[in-house]
Amino acid sequence: MSAVPAKPIKEFNVIICGVGGQGNLLASEIVATAAVKAGYKSRIGETFGAAQRGGPVASYIRIGSNIYGPIVNPGSVSLIVAFEPMEALRNAVRFLEPGGMVVMNSRPIIPLAVSMGKDKYPSVDEIAQLIKKSGAKDVVAFDAMAIAEKMGNPIVMNIVMVGALAGSGLLPFSEDLVREAIRERIPSALLELNMKAFDEGYRASARKS
């Protein structure tokens, strides 16, 4: 591991968000491990909440020399990677910096109250428009779940999105370090599948952004 950062930065904030059960924690751990490998000081604030699935979850990944606390400030996040469209909007409106970027899985998870007719869930296009209205310059939306399903395992959607994060081109370190972190964290039997998921996600967001 290099002790000195390749490129000194004061503060770089990313949010990885989604719905509990989508693999948010593993994704943020991989990205942060890569940041530490690159020699950066990092802090990641996470939502463990109750272990059950279904609620909104967000990991705040903070990298740089001016980083102390684990929580991001409003309007300070450069990149939001969302596993679910509404969660992208929920975080963008509060935390995205003007001109920031949002990469999102376009497959919604509809809350029960919507099916019961008590709440409304806008279309993904409407959500993307609202995200732009909150100040995003780029909104990249693609069906990461479809990619994962095509690969035979919906569970790797989170790694597809980690690939999309790397493909955004905004990370201050090489995506090879992210690959290295995946290799360290994923059991060998599932490694090939996950590396493929990463590459698919990388291509999907690099093509669109």
Place this chain on the structure above:
Amino acid sequence: MSRRIPPYALDKPEERVLLLGNQAVARGFLEGGGQVASTYPGTPSSEILETVASFADQYGIYAEWAANEMVGFEVAAGAALCGLRALTAMKHIGVNWAMDPLMHLIFRNPSGGFILVSADDPSQHSSANEQDNRYLARIACIPCYEPADPGEAKDMVPRLFEISEKLRLPVMLRITTRLCHVRGDVVLGPINKERKVGKMAQDVSQKFIGRIAGGQALISPHKILHDKEVVEKEIAETFPWNRVEAKGGEKIGVIASGVSYNYAKEAIMKLGLEGKVALLKLSTTWPLPEKMLTNFISGLDRLLIVEELQPFVELHIWAMAKKVNPKLDIWGKLDEKTKVIPREQELNSFIVTNGMADFMGMKRPEIVGATPEVRAEISKQITPRALDMCAGCPHRSTGYIVKQALKKLGVKDWIGIGDIGCYGMMGNPPLQMIDTALCMGASIGVSQGCSRAAPGTPVFGFIGDSTFFHAGVPGLINAIYNNTPVKFVVCDNGVTAMTGFQEHPGTGRTATGKPATKLDIESVVRGVGVKCVETIDPYQIGPSIEAVIRAIKFDGPACVISRRLCASEAVRLARRQGKVFKPAYVNAEECTGCRICVNTYGCPALVYNPEKNVVIIDNTLCMGCSSCSQVCPYNAIKKPEEA
């Protein structure tokens, strides 16, 4: 599958790795030569024991899940009384359980280092209250230490073992959610591999010291405890994680404790106050380093104190200032006139920056980007997403079954008391089976009081399997003894689910994955004298409703044990074995769009499509439990095997 050694278990001093705060505490235990760890899981503390358990066999450590926090504390206390280094780690509320043994261990002079980790939860991310446990350290007259980040937490633990041994007193490591569940870069230290066999020290054992001191002792044990405080204060004065960041001569100061230091530091940078205000980083919140603090405040005109929850440090600073600097203008949260830091909810850089700007008489930094009006307008269109039981959750079916049983009996008025676990969400629409809940095990006791207050009204106590073993049994004994006709529903999903699927006395496995005696709940409830015991499978709706009706009709206390493995755990296990669940399926021709399934059962995998007026099943969520197919009055939902 090959498993790599996780970073917290690496025997590589000087290696810089990413650790979760709780993993860092566990790593500190390893580096500090800890030998025994015992506790009950509770968010945000659970990963501490999980991590210790993961390397326990490798490093000759004993780690266990205890039946509850009180027992966990006592197990660790026993090891410390025999001279070993021991740790117990629990959420803030868990410490309430451990208070009784703590209030006695403080007089027993354990010779082994003893660390009580209290994981407080400001903002109640996963707790029913946000109590500030620094007060409990104060009540027990034990020192309390608050690290600012995972690295400090790791380095502090070995030092705290030494302090505890020097004092012959348990010490509290007080951490909060934003330490427990923060990942940060940590530099590993050497692992202490020295292992001792325990022995009760002569100056601990009654065999040698005679009568354990009470009111008649020559020297009051309370006095001994207070004398230790003098040493504690000296330790605090030179504690390596307390420091003053100042160039000298500043007239404005800030004191920040624990994780609040990070927010104060960022606020100072954000407001451009570097070199203008002095910052005192405080990690010994009880007892306070009086000399260090009086030195710091005596030269100041104005002071801001930043700490989470109660004004614990602040109160003592007010008292100190009276002696050394009575004119000091103190801001924080104690005095309404100078209150700029909230007493409720967790802090963050944003809140502290605004508070510090107010304190300095500066303009609060503007939020860049969209105007507040635009943000407010957008926020109106954000769909709320409530926590809910998972797709296939057996608790949902249990709640549905009890509700249908009441409906069949024509009962409109009943009382449901919940407990601490996922089944508490039975209170949410559409089930709405639970009126209220208190603490661990309280469903059993509170329901009995409700039954006495409202005779004739059916009263239910819903309790989980792990919670039943934790705190349910004495309450149940009370119901039998006093013949209180409450219907207890044990929601047995085979795992401590809400805190992250930990083992418990009913799972048949220990914390380190070894086979264990599997306690069965039927034997326990029959053993304490429950005459009516009905065991149901909540995925079999029809027969289960009949069983619940029998329990309701029974004259006296009755127990329904609703047994089915947690759906999340079932999915996890299946995944590990390479199995795939087949989802249920809706025949669109037969679906009338009535939404009875959504409105009475409410599984999140059931999604209503308004354009087509049908319900569809989200295949990525459904795990094929087939309960919904038994709920649909038109048989439009097909079981996975029929799909």
